[in-house]
Amino acid sequence: MRKKNLIWLFSVPFSLSTLCAAEVPKHYVMDETVVTATLTETPLKSVPAAMEVIDREEVQESGAMTLHQVLTEAQSVNLEAVSGRQSTARLRGLNSSNTLVLIDGMRLPSGFQDKVDLAEIPAGWIExxxxxxxxxSALYGSDAIGGVINIITRKPTGEPEAWLNTRYGSNTEGEAEATSFDAGISATSGDFGYAVSGSFSDKGRVDEDLTDGFTDADDKKVKAGAATLTWQLGKDAELVAGVTYADVEREGLRFKNKKEQEWMNGSERSTGRVEFRSALGEDSSILLRAYRSVYDWGVTLTPISAGNPEAHAVDQTTDQFEARWAGRVFGSHKVTTGIEYRTEDREEDGLRSEIENLGVFLQDEVSITGRLSAILGLRFDDHSSFGSVYSPRVSARYQLNDELRLRGTYAEGFRAPSAFELYTGSDYTKRRILRPNPDLDPETSRTWEVGADFENDLFLLSVTAFRNDVDNMISEVFSGQFEGTIPIHESCNISEAMTQGVEVTARVSLGSGFSIHDELTVLDGENKTSGKALAYVPDVSNVLKLSYRDSAHGFSGNVRLVTLGGQYTDAESSVKADAYTLVNFSLSKSLTSHAKLYAGVDNIFDELVEDGYGNVYGPGSTGMFMYGGIGLNL
Known part of the structure; x- marks a missing residue:
């Protein structure tokens, strides 16, 4: 029996009176290098922005099969289920269209309902x-008002390496059976390097009510592969080619047009890139890159009793060409500049549209004093649908001492209306009909944030306050009904919207291998035109994790409490889903230096999550879920 009692457990760990010496897990130290925030390799502690890095080990221990499942415990990332059983990410309460999703720095084209479905991206790709x-937006242009999620895939290694991971799991009722594996090889031989991987997953349906004509979660199969090849052209130059491919098949039941229907959905997502990198002396480098991202989606509804099948299709292709230079100027200035040209070609049920965008950006990372540094950025975009726009950014970081630093940012950004919003819209959905609007203006934003980070060998505390003010926010507005039952919405510009909040991250080493990690976000969002709360903006979210690691004996484990506050789940902000807390558990044991067993339980107390969230294999959607697997590295 699932429990409906809400467990309100969220806290921020404060400094403890006694801290024992202990091994500090590597992800507790901010010395790692990141590239997404500045487009150059930068130590995480030197970035004047709020960032989170999730590594391959954390992905494996979580038991996640898809990117969607990995991000359920990421800070300030709220997942929204949308039509077509898709899952999208919202950063800091802003629409998923304001969160830019990249693979190795490349944009992913949107699919059905103009969304990037995170449940189609396999966890096996993730480094x-x-x-x-x-x-x-000062670096990436449109779609990055809320932030960026960059999935970095595995790259060639110096020494030969091979891996194999396999997993099986199901809920306590024998539904949602899931089997997955991923395998790959990586090496460098002379001037040539390669990394090749493949994965397969198969997850069964969930059907809690056999009489309603709906499957609560569908049968789903994902076949995917990725490859990266490198060729060293002399001492300072490299040629890189890479591809990714994912094929997703879903089958389930839907009740539409007063009939029970068999729902069959298939999609293919692929990317291909060629890039040239070269150092120009000791202090500068260039990057030339061309890539194509393609997404094909199709669905067929076939009445079980009698009637003609209904079919819909979406095809979108994104091509981008870019050139970038980074180098030192006058000693204290690290300058990055680049130019991009992108086309997006979309066809939905026979309606075709094309968008072009030219972007130019300049960024200066300047060291003002030994303690004070700043980042000044400006980007210009010329868009085929609405003209040109500038996106400035000013960030600063001040190192008070070895353990405490302050940071702040002011930035302006924009989001161009998509081809889907401008020209195609969608009639295929049970929930609503969405009409396009060719008169849409781009969204523009003004954002500020301030933060402080304290870190030593045993303790880390990071606090960030932020506010986003968005003008001309594109949102769905109710405009009538079809046949008296199906609401008709139109994409419209809301005059103004706002999200604001506070993020707190704390990590404490307790000694003897134990540590606590807490990520808390308090969030508020409002449609300033109507005065109503924004949909899918939970008032609080929190992940509290107690971890144990014993490297000498190869044992590790953790217990995670995942809390999500109440939030509205419809465009009119009239349906509010209650808050919930889930308790998850995982452990792993190294058998040898090359083999590891792992197991876990998600939603230990079988908490019932309200249907209003529309979770698709999301938190709580399958009840208590148990899994186990083995990982081999050779």
């Missing part, structure tokens, strides 16, 4: 994930 929370 690490870099999440930049906060405005990034």
């Amino acid at each position: 690490k994930i870099e999440i930049v929370r906060g405005p990034s």
Whole structure:
């Protein structure tokens, strides 16, 4: 029996009176290098922005099969289920269209309903994930008002390496059975390097009510592969080619047009890139890159009793060409500049549209004194649908001492209306009909954030306050009904909207291998035109993790409490889903230096999450879920 009692457990660990010496897990130290925030390799502690890095080990221990499942415990990332059983990410309460999702720095084209479905991206691709929370339009242009999620895939290694991971799991009722594996090889031989991987996952449906004509979660199969090849052209130059491919099949039941129907959905997502990198002396480098991202989506509804099938299709292709230079100027200035040209070609149920964008950006990372540094950035975009726009950014970081630093940012950004919003819209959905609007203006934003970070060998505390003011926010507005039952919405510009909040991250080493990690976000969002709360903006979210690690004996484990506050789940902000807390557990044991067993339980107390969230294999959607697996590294 699932429990409906809400466990309100969220806290920020404060300094303890006694701290024993202990091994500090590597992800507790901010010495690692990141690239997403500045487009150059920069130590995490030197970035004047709120960032989170999730590495391959954390992904494996979580038991996640998809990117969607990995991000359920990321700070200030709220997942929204949308039509077509898709899952999208919202950063800091802003729409998923304001969160830019990249693979190895490349944009992913949107699919059905103009969304990037995170549940289609396999966890086996992931080397690490870099999440930049906060405005990034000064570097990336459109779609990065809320931030950037960059999935970095595995790269060639110096020594030969091979890996195999396999996992099985199901809920306590024998539903949602899941089997997955991923395998790959990586090496460098002379001037040539390669990394090749493949993965497969198969997860069964969940159907809690056999009489309603709906499956609560569908049968789902994902076949995917990725490859990166490198060729060293002399001492300072490198040619890189890479591809990714994912094929997703879903089957389930839907009740539409007063009939029970068999729902079959298939999609293919692929990317291909060629890039040239070269050092120009000791202090500068260039990057030339061309890539194509393609997304094909199709669905067929076939009445079980009698009637003609209904079919819909979406195809979108994104091509981008870019050139970038980074180098030292006058000693204290680290300058990055670049130019991008991008086309987006979309066809949905026979309606075709194309968008072009030219972007030019300049960024200066300047060291003002030994303690004070700043980042000045400006980007110009010329868009085929609405004209040109500038996106400035000013960030500063001040190192008070070896353990405490302050940071702040002011930035302006924009989001161009998509081809889907301008020209195609969608009639295929049970929930609503969405009409396009060719008169849409771009969204523009003004964002500020201030923060402080304290860190030593045993303790880390990071606090960030932020506010986003968005003009002309594009949102769905109710405009009538079809056949008296199906609401008709139109994409419209809301005059003004706002999100604001506070993020707190704390990590404490307790000694004897134990540590506590807490990520708390308090959030508020408002449609300033109507005065109503924004949808999918939870008032609080928190992940509290107690971890244990014994490297000498190869044992590790953790207990995680995941809390999500109440939030509205419809465009009119009339349906509010209650808050919930889930308790998850995982452990792993190294059998040898090359083999590891791991197991876990998600939603230990079988908490029932309200249907209003529309979770698709999301938190709580399958009840208590148990899994186990083995990982081999050779």
